[in-house]
Amino acid sequence: MALLYFRLFHIAFTIKKNSILFQNTSTATCSIPDAMKPHVYKFGGSSLANPERIREAIQMVRCDPKCLSVVVSAFGARFKGDLKATDLLLRYVAKIEQPRQQAKILTQVKARFAEIAAGFEETASFDTNRYWDHMAKIFAANKHADFFITRGEHCMARLMALILGFRFVDATEFIRLERGCYLLEQSKRQAKKIRLAETPSVVPGFYGLTLGGFVQAFQRGGSDISGAMGAELLEAETYFNCTDVNGVLDANPDLVPNAQTIPIMSFDELGEMASRGASVVHSYALRPVRRARIPVIVRNTRNPEHQGTLITRREDIPTRIPGSILGLAGRNGFLPIIISKDGMDEEVAFLATVTRIFADHGLNIEHIPDSRNAITVIVNGKAFRRVEKAIRNDLAKKCHPDSISIGNELALVCVVGAAMREHSGVAAQILNTLASERISVSTISQGGSEISIVLGISNDKYEAAMRALHAGLL
Ligand code: ASP
Numbered sequence: 001m002a003l004l005y006f007r008l009f010h011i012a013f014t015i016k017k018n019s020i021l022f023q024n025t026s027t028a029t030c031s032i033p034d035a036m037k038p039h040v041y042k043f044g045g046s047s048l049a050n051p052e053r054i055r056e057a058i059q060m061v062r063c064d065p066k067c068l069s070v071v072v073s074a075f076g077a078r079f080k081g082d083l084k085a086t087d088l089l090l091r092y093v094a095k096i097e098q099p100r101q102q103a104k105i106l107t108q109v110k111a112r113f114a115e116i117a118a119g120f121e122e123t124a125s126f127d128t129n130r131y132w133d134h135m136a137k138i139f140a141a142n143k144h145a146d147f148f149i150t151r152g153e154h155c156m157a158r159l160m161a162l163i164l165g166f167r168f169v170d171a172t173e174f175i176r177l178e179r180g181c182y183l184l185e186q187s188k189r190q191a192k193k194i195r196l197a198e199t200p201s202v203v204p205g206f207y208g209l210t211l212g213g214f215v216q217a218f219q220r221g222g223s224d225i226s227g228a229m230g231a232e233l234l235e236a237e238t239y240f241n242c243t244d245v246n247g248v249l250d251a252n253p254d255l256v257p258n259a260q261t262i263p264i265m266s267f268d269e270l271g272e273m274a275s276r277g278a279s280v281v282h283s284y285a286l287r288p289v290r291r292a293r294i295p296v297i298v299r300n301t302r303n304p305e306h307q308g309t310l311i312t313r314r315e316d317i318p319t320r321i322p323g324s325i326l327g328l329a330g331r332n333g334f335l336p337i338i339i340s341k342d343g344m345d346e347e348v349a350f351l352a353t354v355t356r357i358f359a360d361h362g363l364n365i366e367h368i369p370d371s372r373n374a375i376t377v378i379v380n381g382k383a384f385r386r387v388e389k390a391i392r393n394d395l396a397k398k399c400h401p402d403s404i405s406i407g408n409e410l411a412l413v414c415v416v417g418a419a420m421r422e423h424s425g426v427a428a429q430i431l432n433t434l435a436s437e438r439i440s441v442s443t444i445s446q447g448g449s450e451i452s453i454v455l456g457i458s459n460d461k462y463e464a465a466m467r468a469l470h471a472g473l474l
Helices: 002-009 051-062 085-094 099-118 128-142 145-149 151-164 184-193 223-233 267-275 283-291 350-360 381-399 426-436 459-473
Strands: 039-043 067-072 176-178 201-204 207-210 215-217 238-243 264-266 296-300 309-312 327-340 365-367 374-380 403-406 410-416 441-446 452-458
Touching: 039 051, 039 223, 051 099, 051 151, 051 238, 067 151, 067 223, 085 099, 085 145, 085 151, 099 128, 099 151, 128 145, 128 151, 145 151, 145 215, 151 201, 176 184, 184 223, 201 223, 207 223, 223 238, 223 283, 264 267, 267 283, 267 309, 267 327, 267 410, 327 381, 327 459, 350 365, 350 374, 350 381, 374 381, 381 403, 410 459, 426 441, 426 452, 426 459, 452 459
Parallel strands: 039 067, 039 238, 067 201, 176 207, 238 296, 264 309
Antiparallel strands: 207 215, 296 309, 327 374, 327 403, 327 410, 365 374, 410 452, 441 452
């Protein structure tokens, strides 16, 4: 550990934060007989927000003799508006020039961990206050943000290991990353070297170690990714992703109060839902388990009797009613940037130039509906406003458009379901449902896979659209 801290002191951030990629490595072959394969659990912050929640998580693990590894997030919010550990730690890092503010934040972090530790006799030997004073000292010396913001998971894993009587294994001991990529083969070798598969362990989620010896954090919500990596490395039978809802719901319950659990869905369908706004499981998290053909069960720590959602390969899903819809996802706050130019359809690579400009300013494009003389680039509104001037300048310089205008804010609503494929009338049904509520559709798109249809509608009709579609289609 001392060596690691020493190395962290010499920081060189060459790796773009929050950008873990999964290389196209060969599919893992399972050498363990099925009956002997272990289970891997991941508990999100909401399942670890206070001692009561943690007891429920512990109970789940103790009830499963096949559980070999538990991957944990840092503590989450206890109530609406409460701050998660990572939010507090990010604020701490941001207040680098304001020691008094930092001290206040550190007091909050310490209080939450002390409260958690005090809930369990097994943690008596672990002084969380000393732990955090020590981590603050290291951060003051090395200024390594990724190291500090991941200490929430690290501290939580140490506590959970004591409570469960499992071995604590730091993610830095086996999760290997480089240039934003997850290194599967190196991670496998490391996992073997430290005999990860031999004793039940608790592992902090949300980070790994670069080949240069630096801690690298994943994206927000990235403990899902760590759990999936652990499941792949341990050749798990099942990856249990435990959270505070009854699985993946067929709509956002904040908008649609009678949203229902989806009992079974494919990795592709979950990927569509997750990337369009359903937030239960991180969309990247699916890649390692999907590659290793490990089914995922999303389960509610607070309601373990509930079956939750099984996410598995398309081939293992029973046939559904043709044309049926599985779920809805959506997000609002998008802006359509309309770029018009007479004759653009005859200009070679006009679209490529436009997308390059948006990419150069770090903007992710959601959709590009087009007509002969205008293309509409749909992007996150807040992100666009931050770089609007620069983008307008570049577009004017490199594309010479007749006009650039910005439309009203849009919500993008995504209707998901693989059974829509090759079935006529689904889009008509969706549009009729919206029309009956007088909701007009600004943009519509469906990819060749026909697994989802994305509709752009006015921001202020977002909730009404979700409710109408849920009532009409599900
Ligand atoms: N604690 C991190 C976050 O809040 C990672 C996670 O919970 O998965 O984003």
